[in-house]
Each structure stands twice: as structure tokens, then as C-alpha cells.
Amino acid sequence: NAGVTQTPKFQVLKTGQSMTLQCAQDMNHNSMYWYRQDPGMGLRLIYYSASEGTTDKGEVPNGYNVSRLNKREFSLRLESAAPSQTSVYFCASRAGTANYGYTFGSGTRLTVV
Amino acid sequence: AQSVAQPEDQVNVAEGNPLTVKCTYSVSGNPYLFWYVQYPNRGLQFLLKYITGDNLVKGSYGFEAEFNKSQTSFHLKKPSALVSDSALYFCAVRDPSGGYQKVTFGTGTKLQVIP
Numbered sequence: 001n002a003g004v005t006q007t008p009k010f011q012v013l014k015t016g017q018s019m020t021l022q023c024a025q026d027m028n029h030n031s032m033y034w035y036r037q038d039p040g041m042g043l044r045l046i047y048y049s050a051s052e053g054t055t056d057k058g059e060v061p062n063g064y065n066v067s068r069l070n071k072r073e074f075s076l077r078l079e080s081a082a083p084s085q086t087s088v089y090f091c092a093s094r095a096g097t098a099n100y101g102y103t104f105g106s107g108t109r110l111t112v113v
Numbered sequence: 114a115q116s117v118a119q120p121e122d123q124v125n126v127a128e129g130n131p132l133t134v135k136c137t138y139s140v141s142g143n144p145y146l147f148w149y150v151q152y153p154n155r156g157l158q159f160l161l162k163y164i165t166g167d168n169l170v171k172g173s174y175g176f177e178a179e180f181n182k183s184q185t186s187f188h189l190k191k192p193s194a195l196v197s198d199s200a201l202y203f204c205a206v207r208d209p210s211g212g213y214q215k216v217t218f219g220t221g222t223k224l225q226v227i228p
Contacts, residue, residue: 043218101147104156
């Protein structure tokens, strides 16, 4: 019963470095999402993928790219990390219809110095 | 544009007392409403949802929420709080008439249950 698995759990980057956050779900969900959580701001949507082969921007996409590698996997890439990208990143998935709740991963705590 | 507000950053309640965590929303159509709970260093967990029908919805861990259309509210409630209920609670709203994927989360309310 793995659900949504995110790696790594923690990461420290230097400004300008790049990295990819990995996310995989084993529930056969169509939709996958990347959120960032910052104190006092709730969760903000970075990118989402409504189905395999499609990706779309959310509220705060600047500085990020995504890849929906297959139905299970949805990765988030920071090409040139900035201190403003210090945050906790959550991947989530959802079954096909919009009235289902999300299943979240346990998060990646990223610090950019 | 849709929005959701959680007016209290923190709610303190004594163990065994009833608890309420407030949420109000703004959408142009009929809302889909959700509550999630986040324990320390964990992802959010789905608690309950309102889509249509009975205004009182029941969810996991003994929680329930009441949808009030006239007051545009969806408050989370529990008759008797447990220390283990201490966590961060998020309300979320989706306007079905808007984007398929657009869900807006509140800023969260920290619930502290005092033994």
C-alpha cells in the first residue's frame, strides 16, 4: 500500500544547481500534481498532469519543469535553483473524476542556499 | 476566481471538548469542498468531502463537516477532541464550473488539543 512515493525526502542545493524531484504512484490514478507548501501560504499548485502525456502550468510554474514519464511517474525539475524555491514540495495524485480527494506523498524538504 | 479562507491560524481545545475548525469559501458556482489533515513531517491526508446532497458529511477519525450555502462555510467539527487530533488542517475548494484541475487550498489551521 505504497500510495504516492517521493524521493528524496530532504535536499540542500546551492544557488544555480539543478535537481529533479521524483514521484511515483501505484494506484493507477490518471491525474498527478506538484504543490509547494510555504508557511502562511497553504499549498500552491506548480504543475499538473491530467493524464499520461499531458502537462499544464499551475499557479506558480516559473523556475520549474515537469515530465510525465508514464502513468505512474511525474517528475519536477529545477533547472537553476534559487533561494525563493526553498520549500516543501508535495506530489499528489487523484483518480479520474474531480470529486475525489487527492492522495499526497510525504514531501521533499528542499533548501536552496 | 475561487478562494478559501481559514480565519484562525490556531485553535486550542481541551481533550474531550468539542472542536470546530472554520472555513469559508468563495466560488462562482456550486462548490466541491474538502478537508485534509497534515501530521508533522507527513503529506496531507484526505478527511472528507462535500459534493452534493446532505449538508452534514462524515469523514475519517470521527470528523464531520457542515456545508452552509447561505454563509458560504464548511466548518470541520468533532464532538470530542483527542490529543492525537493535534495537527494542521486544510480546507480546499473546487469550482466545478472552472478549470478541471483547479483546487484552492486554505492556509491551514493548527489544532492543539490540550490534555
